Amino acid sequence: MTEKLALLGGTKAVTKEAGDIFTWPIITKEHEDAVIKVLRDRSMSGMDVTKKFEEEYAKWEGTKYALGFSSGTASLQTALFACKVGVGDEVIMPSITYWASGLQAYSLGATVVFAEVDPLTLCIDPDDIEKKISDKTKAIVVVHYMGYPADMDRIMAIAKKHNIKVVEDVSHAHGGLYKGKKVGTFGDVSGYSLMSGKSFAVGEGGILTTDDREIYERAVAFGHYGRYRPDFIETEYLKEGCGLPLGGYKYRMHQMSSAVGLVQIKYYDEQIVKIQEAMNYFWDLLEGVPGIIAHRPPKDSGSTMGGWYAAHGIYDSEALGGLSVTTFCKAVRAEGCSTSPGCNLALHTHPLFHTIDVYGHGKPTRIANASRDVREFDKNLPISEKIGSMTYSIPWFKHMDKELIEQSANAFKKAALNYKELLKVDEGNPEKLGGFNFFRHS
Ligand SMILES: *Cc1c(COP(=O)(O)O)cnc(C)c1O
Numbered sequence: 001m002t003e004k005l006a007l008l009g010g011t012k013a014v015t016k017e018a019g020d021i022f023t024w025p026i027i028t029k030e031h032e033d034a035v036i037k038v039l040r041d042r043s044m045s046g047m048d049v050t051k052k053f054e055e056e057y058a059k060w061e062g063t064k065y066a067l068g069f070s071s072g073t074a075s076l077q078t079a080l081f082a083c084k085v086g087v088g089d090e091v092i093m094p095s096i097t098y099w100a101s102g103l104q105a106y107s108l109g110a111t112v113v114f115a116e117v118d119p120l121t122l123c124i125d126p127d128d129i130e131k132k133i134s135d136k137t138k139a140i141v142v143v144h145y146m147g148y149p150a151d152m153d154r155i156m157a158i159a160k161k162h163n164i165k166v167v168e169d170v171s172h173a174h175g176g177l178y179k180g181k182k183v184g185t186f187g188d189v190s191g192y193s194l195m196s197g198k199s200f201a202v203g204e205g206g207i208l209t210t211d212d213r214e215i216y217e218r219a220v221a222f223g224h225y226g227r228y229r230p231d232f233i234e235t236e237y238l239k240e241g242c243g244l245p246l247g248g249y250k251y252r253m254h255q256m257s258s259a260v261g262l263v264q265i266k267y268y269d270e271q272i273v274k275i276q277e278a279m280n281y282f283w284d285l286l287e288g289v290p291g292i293i294a295h296r297p298p299k300d301s302g303s304t305m306g307g308w309y310a311a312h313g314i315y316d317s318e319a320l321g322g323l324s325v326t327t328f329c330k331a332v333r334a335e336g337c338s339t340s341p342g343c344n345l346a347l348h349t350h351p352l353f354h355t356i357d358v359y360g361h362g363k364p365t366r367i368a369n370a371s372r373d374v375r376e377f378d379k380n381l382p383i384s385e386k387i388g389s390m391t392y393s394i395p396w397f398k399h400m401d402k403e404l405i406e407q408s409a410n411a412f413k414k415a416a417l418n419y420k421e422l423l424k425v426d427e428g429n430p431e432k433l434g435g436f437n438f439f440r441h442s
Contacts, residue, residue: 002414002418005331005335005418006334007425008425013408013410013411016403018404021399026398031259034259035259038259043255047228047255049262050068050252050253050258052258053068053262054066058209063185064216065209065211068205068207068253068257069253070205070206070251070253070254071193071195071205071206072195072206073206074223075206075208075251076102078219078222078223080105080108080139082216083165083188084138085138087109087110087369088109089138090374091105091110091111091139092114092124093115093141094116094141094142095114095117095348096344097169098171101169101171103352109369110369111367111369112366113134115129116384118151119314119390120295121151122145122148122387123144124150124155126154130158133164137164140159141167142155142168144178147172147199147308149176150178152187153179167187167191168186169190170184170190170191170192171192171206172198172199172309172310173305173309174200174309175199175200175306175307176303176305177302179303183306185211189209189210189219190209191206191208192206193206199307199309203254203257204257221237221241222246222247223245223251224245224250226241228252272306275398276304278398278400279296279311280296281400282394285410286409290316290417291317292315292316293314293315293316310343310393310396313393313394313412315328321420323422325342326341326429326430327427328392329392331415332411337395337407337408339393339394339412342434344434345432349379354375388429388432389433394412
């Protein structure tokens, strides 16, 4: 007999206090001192601390160059510019991601083409990338979604075959491995958000990494300019700007953020080992439970989930007699464990990618400079469109607490094993699950 659900009058699975297991980022006196030093030195807008952080980050990531930014959004826009994405070009990106993976293409006069995601990895589907390539495709943005490393072997082979650049959006996966090698080192250039909610969290900020000197120079020229790298002033793109930023942006990183970053980078590897241990323990406990599928790479693959940003699980409704993920989550929450259905809503269903005229072109920006209409009128990405019914958030444990993790796993297990009881009260899913700005950050 399975235990009675708390939702139906049973006792709660989770009774233990969470303590600091969800507290993130971990901020100590060392961070406070680093920030106060920047304030006392009045160097908030300086460059010395940021340059030191860039050096450390490049060393840690294993790339030749790293360039700090005011946000992950800015780093990804710059990555696209650095790949020479311009007027009339197309950028392929997954429909399931945060908008800032590629919406910035609009500001470059380019457009985006959405590709389907894989239902188990939730990352861009290489087969669909091939279908979406045209003679206008300049770049593919790959997102290691919620930590899961995308299929880089296949993606890089496709990109090479068609001579297309690859931008990795590593905002969810800092420190993650794909077949033993760090994500962010496969594509031509990578952008990372470092905002407070991410696993590598410094506060508002982002970073770009690359091994490609030309890409790095273009990135500096776009929103950093010669003052940032006076030693580069004679290089092609900085010369072209005659001392001004080519893009007209100022994207320098705030030194209170880079100061936090310099402390974070000392401890991040240790922290993600703890996260991995805790999260893998949670999923191990749920191995074989019907309806519940772990969102993590196979154990012998050499791939990891980095810091498990915004950890989620995959839901197999059919295995539970068609029970909606909404009712499933409701039952888990009643057990005392926080969860909610869905993840990012499919971007190709948002009006910004269909009808909105941002720049006054007299037509939707999505097709303002495009040589063909790339909009998805018939909504042709079936997995992305139903992703909300296939996913749910799971607790993002930051260190091991066996008892709490066991209780939390038991909350999910109870909901799954009692699905027949839940079917009797199931009201189905609402039309939309998740959101376009879905992840709540404290
Ligand atoms: C957070 C995030 C970004 C944007 O980063 P900001 O630092 O918030 O500008 C880009 N891509 C993904 C996938 C993200 O989650």
